[in-house]
Amino acid sequence: MSAPTVPPLPDRLIAHLDMDAFYASVELLRYPELKGLPVVIGGRRDHAPRLRPDGTREFARLRDYTGRGVATTSTYAARDLGVFSAMGLMKAALRAPDAILLPTDFERYRHYSRLFKAAVAEIAPVIEDRGIDEIYIDLSEVPGAREAVGHDPLGGVRALAREIKNSVFSATGLTCSIGVTPNKLLSKIASELDKPDGLTVLTRDDIPGRIWPLAVRKINGIGPKAAAKLNALGIETVGQIAAAEPLWLIQNFGKSYGAWLHEASHGRDNRPVVTHSEPVSISRETTFERDLHAVHDKAELGAIFTELCEQLARDLARKGYQGRTVGLKLRFEGFVTVTRDLTLDQPIADAAAIRRAAGSCLKRVDLSKRLRLLGVRIGNLSRPGEALQLKPARRAPARKPGPSEDKAAPRLESLELF
Incomplete structure (x- = not known):
């Protein structure tokens, strides 16, 4: 039996994040x-x-x-x-x-707003700020977003959205709702569908089932007056707008707004995520085809680890950055994600230095479970030659294994990555 056909992912993966109440x-x-x-x-x-x-x-x-x-x-x-x-x-x-x-x-609200946006930016830096409690995020090029999980082509972006939600909660203690779709208009709607603490991922194939049954006011841009006029004309749902003739909409709502109603009801929106800020961090990560073990697959993990650091160094060189904070991301079987980071005294940009710093982070992780994802990130970015206001370097804290940890659990030394 042939494998089922997997539909291609959309060109854009746009998220709308809305903090809950x-x-x-x-x-x-x-x-x-x-x-x-x-x-x-x-x-x-x-x-x-x-x-x-x-x-x-x-x-x-x-x-x-x-x-x-x-x-x-x-x-x-x-x-x-x-x-x-x-x-x-x-x-x-x-x-x-x-x-x-x-x-x-x-x-106080502005303080928490800054916290949640900084948490998101660490994972996905292309952000459009829409106010104190909501942002758009372009996930299209974020590492891992386009990787399938099993037979789910959207599994990678679902995992990424869950990671963003978890990071926001860790930074603030607050929940948020995220909608991920091919554009901003649909994502704004999707983020409202499963509130509170919701995560909704939609493609264009979902429009008839999830979007068309909604009341017309659910489209951002249809206000009370337009909704009242649509209702008076017998149109109460988004699907009824979509079924209307474009010429009829233009005759009743004018050339510009009528044409927009037709496009919006079909989920079409080409607006970009607009941001003029510098990137907060640059990352590289990969999801393994099979779960890997720190001991049994140490050679394969070592090669992957080296390649990620080299890719990250090339990204820094291409974009003209260096960074002081190196971070490590690991996702274990069961979708448990662990992150560690280390801030250095001076910025770095070469692969060997990134690998050494990431290796120091790796020493602080229990590697007894199998890995499904490995990622390396560098933040606290600057341009070479820039005058820096250096913060104190953050050293890995000395610690003893907790009561629930296996003291013999494999760590960096058994991986022989260096």
């Missing part, structure tokens, strides 16, 4: 006792919690609010009660009088 989630880190409760952000400073004599906190309730303020955001529990962002707080109090009311703290 961002402001409210940041506040829940500060007030964990509110987890699972309806909470609305948007109050004044005098709505800050007060400390009771017994050490517990007393929170303001929405029913006691008076004024003309609006909700900045709300937790999902509050949304279940009908309270959403931009809703007047007096109106929200009628729907959820017992909801907790907290003041906004934009300085």
Whole structure:
């Protein structure tokens, strides 16, 4: 029996990352006792919690609010009660009088915004900043994104998106939702489909089943007025727009907007991910055709390790960079990903130096399980000859094996990579 035909991946793999109920989630880190409760952000400073004599906190309730303020955001529990962002707080109090009311703290939100974006940039540096809680990411050329996992041609990009989600959570303690599709328009929609903590990967083949049944407002660019006009014309879903004649759409909505409605409903969008920033890091990685063991496959692993470092050195030379922070990435059987990094006193760019630094990182990893992926990264980039403001080098901490670690587990020495 012949193997099933694997459809080619799209030319572009664009992700939209949206933090889940961002402001409210940041506040829940500060007030964990509110987890699972309806909470609305948007109050004044005098709505800050007060400390009771017994050490517990007393929170303001929405029913006691008076004024003309609006909700900045709300937790999902509050949304279940009908309270959403931009809703007047007096109106929200009628729907959820017992909801907790907290003041906004934009300085704190901006801090967490910087944290999550830096975490993403370490993995996928081509980012378009769309605000405090959302970004577009071009994954098209990120190492591993186009590698199939088994019979799943999208397995590599799924694993990459999971890695981004895990990195965001590790850096912030917050969850995010990611949609990955061939373009920005579809990815924006996809990131909303499985919230919170969602991961949705769609191709053009998924448009009829996942996109066309949605209400027209789900397309970013169809506002309340356009949606009302579409509804009045008997069009309520994206699929109904797609089925409409382009000329009819132009006659009713004008040449430009009508043509755009037709294109958008079919999931067409050629806008690039726009970024003018310098890369944060450069990486090379590979997924093995079979899982490799540190002892039994040490020669093969050594050759792969050397080649990755040489590829990375060539990338640095081609792009004109050097770097001080060398990182190692390993994915073990079961999709467990481990990373280690080391910051040096001076920037490096040659393959041998990169290999030595990455080897130092490797000494800090338990290699008893089989490997399915190996990657090397270099960050803290600069141009040769640039004046550097050097941070102290970060040395690998001295440590003893934990109680759950096998002291005889194979490490760098048994790999004989050097």
